[in-house]
Amino acid sequence: MEMSIAKLATAQKAAEINTAVGVAVLKQAQDAAGAEALALLQSIPQTPSSSSSAGGLGDVVDIAV
Numbered sequence: 804m805e806m807s808i809a810k811l812a813t814a815q816k817a818a819e820i821n822t823a824v825g826v827a828v829l830k831q832a833q834d835a836a837g838a839e840a841l842a843l844l845q846s847i848p849q850t851p852s853s854s855s856s857a858g859g860l861g862d863v864v865d866i867a868v
Contacts, residue, residue, distance in 0.1 A: 806814075
């Protein structure tokens, strides 16, 4: 079974195009996942730092025996 050079070149070009399309779709999926992850992280409420919560819950521990 012999293939002509034209058929081989066409098949190779089609494979290259399929690979390029696959990479583009993967990049779009990664960008979408990154945006969703960022939105999720930004939706987490911020907790005050321990330095700004003087006398707050958990700042004092009674260890007297």
